[in-house]
Amino acid sequence: MTSGQSGALVPTMLPILHARVIIEETEALGKPxxxxxxxxxxxxxxxxxxxxxxxVASEVGCPASGAFHFLLHTxxxxxxxxxxxxVALAAAxxxxxxxxPPEPVVAPPTPCAGGCSPAPLPxxxxxxxxxxxxxxxxxxxxxxxxxxxxxxxxxVSASGAAPTLAVGATESFTAQATLTNPGGVAPGTPTSxxxxxxxxxxxxxxxxxxxxQPSGTTxxxxxxxxxxxxxxxxxxxxxxxxxxxxxxAVTVTISIAPAPSPTPQSCDLTAxxxxxxxxxxxxxxxxxxxxxxxxxxxxxxxxxxxxxxxSVKQISLTPGYSIQPPLAASSPQQxxxxxxxxxxxxxxxxxxxSMFATLPPGGPLPVSVVGVGTPVNTPIGFGLPSINTRxxxxxxxxxxxxxxxxxxxxxxxxxxxDSVIANLSLRNAGTPLEVEYSxxxxxxxxxxxWFPDFPGCxxxxxxxxxxxxxxxxxxELVFDVYxxxxxx
Numbered sequence: 136m137t138s139g140q141s142g143a144l145v146p147t148m149l150p151i152l153h154a155r156v157i158i159e160e161t162e163a164l165g166k167p168x169x170x171x172x173x174x175x176x177x178x179x180x181x182x183x184x185x186x187x188x189x190x191v192a193s194e195v196g197c198p199a200s201g202a203f204h205f206l207l208h209t210x211x212x213x214x215x216x217x218x219x220x221x222v223a224l225a226a227a228x229x230x231x232x233x234x235x236p237p238e239p240v241v242a243p244p245t246p247c248a249g250g251c252s253p254a255p256l257p258x259x260x261x262x263x264x265x266x267x268x269x270x271x272x273x274x275x276x277x278x279x280x281x282x283x284x285x286x287x288x289x290x291v292s293a294s295g296a297a298p299t300l301a302v303g304a305t306e307s308f309t310a311q312a313t314l315t316n317p318g319g320v321a322p323g324t325p326t327s328x329x330x331x332x333x334x335x336x337x338x339x340x341x342x343x344x345x346x347x348q349p350s351g352t353t354x355x356x357x358x359x360x361x362x363x364x365x366x367x368x369x370x371x372x373x374x375x376x377x378x379x380x381x382x383x384a385v386t387v388t389i390s391i392a393p394a395p396s397p398t399p400q401s402c403d404l405t406a407x408x409x410x411x412x413x414x415x416x417x418x419x420x421x422x423x424x425x426x427x428x429x430x431x432x433x434x435x436x437x438x439x440x441x442x443x444x445x446s447v448k449q450i451s452l453t454p455g456y457s458i459q460p461p462l463a464a465s466s467p468q469q470x471x472x473x474x475x476x477x478x479x480x481x482x483x484x485x486x487x488x489s490m491f492a493t494l495p496p497g498g499p500l501p502v503s504v505v506g507v508g509t510p511v512n513t514p515i516g517f518g519l520p521s522i523n524t525r526x527x528x529x530x531x532x533x534x535x536x537x538x539x540x541x542x543x544x545x546x547x548x549x550x551x552x553d554s555v556i557a558n559l560s561l562r563n564a565g566t567p568l569e570v571e572y573s574x575x576x577x578x579x580x581x582x583x584x585w586f587p588d589f590p591g592c593x594x595x596x597x598x599x600x601x602x603x604x605x606x607x608x609x610x611e612l613v614f615d616v617y618x619x620x621x622x623x
Contacts, residue, residue: 158207162198171218179203179220197221286377287320289313289328289370293383300358301392302459308385311350312370325375327351333369333382338533339389340364347371358389360459360534361580391461391579404472404617406569411472414460415616419479421609423453424541424591428488428605430496441496445488447603450545450593452528454536455584460618463578470573472617473527473585477567478518480611481559482506483552485592485604502606507559519565523555524612526588527570531581539586548588551596552608555589587612 159166163181170185172194180194181203197220198204205216266277289312296308310330317326327350332342339362343355356366364387370380402410429448432441462469484502491500509517526547528539557563572583590596592606 156207156209158205161204161206162200162202163195164203173222177222179218179222285316285319286379287324287372287375288315289372289375289378289380290315291330291368291370291381291383293366293368293385295353296356296385296387298386299388299390300356300364302358302361302389303392304358306356306358306387307353308356308366309351309353310368310383312372312380313350328375328378328380329371330368331371332366334365334367336362336364336366338362338535340366340387342366356385356387358387360582361390363387364389404474406472407571409468409470409619411617411619413615414618415458415614417476417613417615418456419611419613420456421480421611422455422587422589423607423609424545424589425449425451425453425607426485426592426605427451428491428500443488443491443494443496445492445603447542447593447605450541450591452539452541452586452588455530455539455586456614457532457534457537457582457584458616459534459579459582460616462618462620463581464573464583464618465575465577467571467573468619470571470619471583472569472571472619473587474615474617475520475524475568475570475587476515476613476615477513477564478520478523478555478559478610479509479513479613480506481518481555481609483556483592483606483608485552485595485606485608487600487602487604491605500606507556509559510562513562514564516564516566517559517562518555519558519563520612521566521568523550523558524568524587524589524610525549528586528588529572529574530584530586531574531576532584534582537584541586541588545588545591545593548590548594550590551594552590552592553596555610 160169160181164183168185170182172180172182174180178197180196182194202217202219205218207214207216266272270277271280291310291312293308293310296306300306312328312330314320314324314326317324329347329349330352331347332345332354335342338360340359341357343357344352348354354366354368356364358364366385366387368383368385370382372378372380403413404411427448427450428443429446430441431444434440458471460471464471482504484500484504486500486502490502494501526544526549528541528544530537530539572585577583587610589608589610591608592604595604
């Protein structure tokens with residue numbers, strides 16, 4: 136229908152159109168077939184799925200938007216059309232509808248006479264094809280690229296190490312790196328190359344010798360503490376261009392050696408109502424106490440941005456004495472007893488603030504190292520250790536050197552550096568110092584680190600220089616270590 140005079144709807148005869156476009160109503164009717172219903176009051180409804188001659192198709196009302204929305208689209212474009220749900224009708228009486236004649240069915244095409252054959256394809260352009268990675272262009276397509284020469288490859292192997300080892304023991308193993316593809320490399324390529332220790336499990340084990348060694352070298356594995364030790368051996372292929380090499384690993388389980396069958400043993404030391412056995416005898420070690428000055432920063436007329444101030448930044452004790460006892464010192468029944476037998480050496484390098492106040496921070500302090508000599512053979516108690524080393528500290532940690540922050544505890548030493556110097560110079564002797572240690576946190580996997588404290592540059596006690604000084608004091612001590620046992 137179309138709009139005629141006075142706005143009345145007039146039936147029209149339109150030919151059936153065939154178009155390669157998809158049409159669908161998106162609000163209520165969906166995909167064809169469907170029909171519109173025009174009511175006498177101008178309202179427009181629809182019948183989805185309508186077929187000619189079908190009188191039972193249900194009618195749907197106007198969409199909520201107030202219009203039927205038609206979407207026409209092809210593969211490359213689309214457009215929208217809207218049909219309002221109400222049209223203005225002229226008062227011209229009922230509308231007469233004209234039936235459209237049916238569309239004749241077109242006969243199928245005539246088959247090919249003598250058979251059908253496809254049309255010939257156009258000649259391919261004479262350009263080089265674009266090939267994927269690892270393929271080369273050839274006439275008519277792509278072909279796999281030839282495999283490049285991989286170069287020399289060396290295999291690393293190791294043998295001879297036992298699967299288990301006791302703490303403190305050593306083991307030997309041999310490592311070599313040999314050529315695996317002699318037929319694919321140039322004549323003269325080395326059949327073996329040096330090997331080296333690339334990595335060990337820190338704190339558990341070490342391996343020697345270090346650095347690059349000839350293929351077939353025997354290495355030594357040292358068991359430090361209980362745990363799983365893994366030593367990685369690599370090849371040194373730096374002298375063979377375009378070569379590759381793998382690695383080998385030696386894995387050893389390190390454990391504390393089982394204690395021998397208990398046998399009655401006499402006590403090496405009886406004290407505090409306990410029986411102690413000697414585990415370290417007459418050890419000699421140097422201990423350092425450093426007093427560091429503090430600094431301040433700002434803008435000065437001289438241009439310096441930082442300078443020393445007369446204040447202690449830190450006092451440290453190093454390196455400590457680390458020990459992993461046979462039994463965990465986790466209770467007083469298995470405690471450690473450290474006995475300082477004597478002080479056999481002392482050096483000091485101290486300076487008051489006035490001697491370096493104008494120097495820029497970062498460099499060494501202007502101090503002179505002075506030592507106090509002692510006899511070769513000294514008695515037990517030499518240097519009065521019970522007075523001059525009465526403060527001692529302990530921490531639990533991995534084996535090896537450590538540091539203790541003595542900044543706030545150094546004042547507890549209670550004696551001056553001058554008094555220690557006097558005792559050594561006058562060859563005074565007294566009694567050794569005994570100090571015990573145990574902790575519930577101790578285990579066979581942890582080490583006990585001992586830090587003996589003694590007078591430092593922060594308490595020189597020199598009447599000629601009464602103020603605080605800075606620098607380092609080194610004390611050499613001779614000591615024994617005992618451990619308590621549950622049985623005598």
